[in-house]
Amino acid sequence: MARAAVLGRLAWLAAEVAGTKWETPRVRTLELSVPGWADHLAGQHLDVRLTAEDGYQAQRSYSIASAPGETLALTVERLDDGEVSPYLVDEAREGDGFEVRGPIGGYFVWEPDDPTPVLLVGGGSGVVPLMAMARSRAQVGGTAPMRLLYSSRSLEDVIYRDELEELPGDGFDVVHTLTREQPAGWTDYSRRIDPELLAEVAWPVEDEPKVFVCGSTRFVDAAADGLVGLGYDPRWIRTERFGATG
Amino acid sequence: MGIISRGFRGRRQDGPPDRVPPGQYLTDDFPVLSAGPTPHTPIEEWTFSIQGFDSEPVSWTWEEFRALPSETITKDIHCVTKWSKLDTSWEGVSVDTLLEGIEHEAEYVVAFCDGGYTTNLPLEDVTDGKAWVAYGYDGEPLEPEHGGPARLLVPHLYFWKSAKWVRGLSLREEDEPGFWEQNGYHLRGDPWLEQRYWGD
Amino acid sequence: METSDLKLDGNAIGGLLNELFGTELTAAPCVCGGCGAREELARLDVYVHAPGVVVRCRHCEDVMIQIVRGPTRTWIDVTGTARLELG
Numbered sequence: 001m002a003r004a005a006v007l008g009r010l011a012w013l014a015a016e017v018a019g020t021k022w023e024t025p026r027v028r029t030l031e032l033s034v035p036g037w038a039d040h041l042a043g044q045h046l047d048v049r050l051t052a053e054d055g056y057q058a059q060r061s062y063s064i065a066s067a068p069g070e071t072l073a074l075t076v077e078r079l080d081d082g083e084v085s086p087y088l089v090d091e092a093r094e095g096d097g098f099e100v101r102g103p104i105g106g107y108f109v110w111e112p113d114d115p116t117p118v119l120l121v122g123g124g125s126g127v128v129p130l131m132a133m134a135r136s137r138a139q140v141g142g143t144a145p146m147r148l149l150y151s152s153r154s155l156e157d158v159i160y161r162d163e164l165e166e167l168p169g170d171g172f173d174v175v176h177t178l179t180r181e182q183p184a185g186w187t188d189y190s191r192r193i194d195p196e197l198l199a200e201v202a203w204p205v206e207d208e209p210k211v212f213v214c215g216s217t218r219f220v221d222a223a224a225d226g227l228v229g230l231g232y233d234p235r236w237i238r239t240e241r242f243g244a245t246g
Numbered sequence: 247m248g249i250i251s252r253g254f255r256g257r258r259q260d261g262p263p264d265r266v267p268p269g270q271y272l273t274d275d276f277p278v279l280s281a282g283p284t285p286h287t288p289i290e291e292w293t294f295s296i297q298g299f300d301s302e303p304v305s306w307t308w309e310e311f312r313a314l315p316s317e318t319i320t321k322d323i324h325c326v327t328k329w330s331k332l333d334t335s336w337e338g339v340s341v342d343t344l345l346e347g348i349e350h351e352a353e354y355v356v357a358f359c360d361g362g363y364t365t366n367l368p369l370e371d372v373t374d375g376k377a378w379v380a381y382g383y384d385g386e387p388l389e390p391e392h393g394g395p396a397r398l399l400v401p402h403l404y405f406w407k408s409a410k411w412v413r414g415l416s417l418r419e420e421d422e423p424g425f426w427e428q429n430g431y432h433l434r435g436d437p438w439l440e441q442r443y444w445g446d
Numbered sequence: 447m448e449t450s451d452l453k454l455d456g457n458a459i460g461g462l463l464n465e466l467f468g469t470e471l472t473a474a475p476c477v478c479g480g481c482g483a484r485e486e487l488a489r490l491d492v493y494v495h496a497p498g499v500v501v502r503c504r505h506c507e508d509v510m511i512q513i514v515r516g517p518t519r520t521w522i523d524v525t526g527t528a529r530l531e532l533g
Contacts, residue, residue, distance in 0.1 A: 009468040010461070014249055047461040051248040052255050061458060081275060083257045091253050098251045104460040106473035107488035217450045239489070240457045280452050281493055281500040283507060326497050362509075406497050426497055430514035430521035443516040 012049060012099040013037060017092050018071065023159045027125065028089045029065060029075045034100055039068050042136035043109040043129045043212065043240075046074070046102025050084055060084040063128040063214070063240075064103065067135035075159060077125040108240045110212060112142035117207045120148040121193070121223045123215025124157070126242055130214055131160055138167055148174045149201050151193055151219065154181040175201050193219070198226045205231040210238070217241040261332065265322055267437035270330040277329055278391045281425065285360035285390075285411050292395055294379060295414040299350040303414075308395065312381070314339045319378065321401035323408070324437040336399055337382030341372045341415070344379065352417035356424060357398045360411040364424035367400065367407055368434065372415070376402055379412060404435040404442070452495050456487035459499055462513070463487075466520060469532075477529040480508035487530075 019031035040046075045063045060083075066073040078089040092098075110118065110133045120130040127150050137146055152158045155178060164174050177189035177197065189197055203209040211232065213223045220239045228234055258271035266272060295305035306314070318337045324330045356366045371377070380399040381388050388394035393410030400407045406426050427433050432441040440446060456472050463471040472488040483505040490510060491502040501511035503526075510526040524530075 010464050012248065045457070045460070049248055050251045050254045050256075053250055056256055056258065057248060058254075058256055061461060081257075087251070087254050092251075096252050097249050098254075099248050101461055101464075104464060104470070104472075105457055105488075106460075106470040107486050108457055108472075217453050221450075239455065241453070241455045243451045243454050243458070243495075277495070278452065279496045281496045281498075282502060282509075283453065283491075426514070429498065429512050429523045430516055430519070431497060443514075443519075 010101045010104070012101050015048075015098055015100045017094050017096045019094060020092070023075060023161075024157050026078045026089070026157075027075060027159050028078075029073050030088060030092060031066075032072045032074065032100065034072055037072055037100075038103070040064050040072075040103030041068060041109045041111060042132040044103035044105040044132075045129065046100045046104060048074070048084060048088070049099040049101070050087060051098075058083050061104070062088075064132055065128050065135075067132055067139045069139070070135070075125070075128045075131070108212065108214075108238050110136070110210070112137045112140045112144070114210070115144050117145040117203045117209040118147070119201075119203055119209050119211045119227075120146065121151075121211065121213040121215075122148065123151045123193075123219035123223075124153070124242075125159065126213075126215030126219065126240070127159055128214075129240065130212060131163075133212065134167060134172060137172065143171060145203070146172045147201065147203070148172075149177070149193070149198075150174060151177045151179060151215070154178055155183050155186075193223050193226065195226045195229055198223070199230055202227060202230060202232070208233070209236060211236055212238050212240075214240045215242060217243070261330070265332055266330050267324055268440050269442075270324055270328055270437065273329040273331055276331060276334075276392065277325070277327075279325065279327065280391075280410075281363060282361050287360050287395075287411075287413075289395060293413065294344075294396065296344060296348060296417065297414055298417040299348065299352065304344075304348060305414075311339065311379075311396075315343055317378065318382075321399075323401050323405050326404040326406055326431065326435070326437075326442050330437075334401075335384050336378065336380040337385075338378035338380030338396070338399060340375065341377040341379065342375065344415070345373065348417075350417050352419060354418040354421045356416045356418055356422055357407075357409040357412050358414055358416060359409050360413055362425075363409055363411070365398075365407050365409045366418075366422050366424045366427055366433065367403070368421070369417075371403060371407075371434070372398075372400060376400065402436070404432075404437050406431065407435055452493060454492045454494060456490045456492055456501065458492050458494055459501070459513075460488075462499065466513070466522065471530075471532075475531045476510060476527050478503040478506060478508060478510055479526045479528040481506040482528070 018033040021029045065075040261272040297303040378399045381396040398409040493500040498514035512523040514521040
């Protein structure tokens with residue numbers, strides 16, 4: 001387990017929104033200034049707590065999008081009947097404050113000094129912690145072969161689209177699948193992830209790769225089962241199920 | 247208390263105080279809560295039974311259960327996680343109907359369910375028109391995520407007592423804490439007395 | 447919403463466990479008291495849309511951990527967990 005991941009009891013820290021960026025029509029990145037924030041590892045998340053004027057509180061977990069050492073950033077998808085995500089995506093602006101607790105997680109974590117080939121499999125906003133891993137690798141010039149298999153509904157829903165076009169090269173590549181709608185001339189995949197697709201994309205079993213899968217429960221379980229069906233050892237695969245929590 | 251976030255309110259609505267118990271908020275949705283996977287008992291295998299007294303348990307198959315006299319009722323429901331929903335419409339069989347003709351000295355019941363969930367109630371909280379086994383919600387068959395084919399419905403208590411996927415009632419002489427009552431939740435759960443946890 | 451979305455994993459309660467036990471626990475292997483399966487807590491089935499948190503074995507679905515938070519007390523039932531390994 002990552003040595004830096006165990007930090008003792010975490011405290012709620014004051015976070016201030018330092019910048020915002022729209023990624024897609026439903027997804028926005030918030031850059032945060034959090035005095036006292038201890039650095040994190042790629043894959044970890046934090047808890048966000050909002051308090052209303054009458055004392056009512058709501059709390060949700062969000063994966064950290066930024067690489068260690070970069071400005072702390074969250075990327076949040078608006079869920080229509082959500083309680084916290086509509087606030088973070090549509091309302092929060094620079095200077096606004098709330099509380100965060102983290103970094104959390106010692107299991108779904110990747111460190112760039114690991115030379116094992118890595119397969120990242122993300123569905124929708126499940127790409128967020130995987131992006132932190134890709135950014136972490138790029139930041140230190142990591143050499144482990146890394147491939148991101150990223151499933152989105154349509155091109156418009158691809159989070160970090162421009163950055164994912166620029167990052168590849170030097171051992172990192174991206175394979176997209178658009179499950180609902182594809183633009184004219186689209187040459188990547190056009191369907192939900194299935195065993196055939198995985199067989200074409202996944203690293204060979206002989207590489208004994210590390211795999212990180214993140215997305216909805218259905219997405220994660222199908223991808224993990226598919227990889228095991230190809231001969232992957234379940235212990236190589238680390239998963240994080242996002243609920244439709246809002 | 248934490249840092250106040252400008253402009254954050256949450257999704258809560260206030261409601262008329264005579265209908266919304268203390269500490270509750272109104273919702274228009276019907277949130278789905280669950281302590282485990284949704285069971286899918288085939289309807290041919292489904293039975294409902296009353297157990298735990300001197301003679302044989304009484305049991306109904308689905309066809310027999312659906313042939314019992316049923317009622318359509320409209321009730322407010324209150325979840326201990328703080329949401330309340332007013333004027334919900336249900337169809338089902340009154341527990342009074344199910345207990346008719348059964349001689350016993352029980353003072354409590356335990357509802358038992360597919361998936362292993364249990365909840366305990368005083369007998370007087372499920373009799374005299376206070377409880378049903380419901381198989382219809384809002385004019386439609388009760389969906390599995392909301393407890394279908396049938397759930398217990400005890401609207402005057404917190405909704406964790408309205409056990410989903412109910413398969414029967416066990417009559418008891420003593421109160422026996424169920425799934426949540428064993429681990430902190432109140433044995434009775436009256437929302438108007440805010441009986442959420444032990445000692446409330 | 448798919449009802450399968452209600453089922454998360456131990457990653458979702460990392461913050462809660464840190465708050466209750468003062469340390470990171472999601473990477474800790476746990477042994478199911480029912481079937482003996484050993485999995486990291488992060489890989490267990492976790493239900494949080496409920497009056498409390500319920501952690502189930504992903505193999506036999508038995509309840510391994512149940513957590514109820516009251517205003518002044520927290521009830522933690524681990525009778526379904528035979529062993530937890532730290533370190």
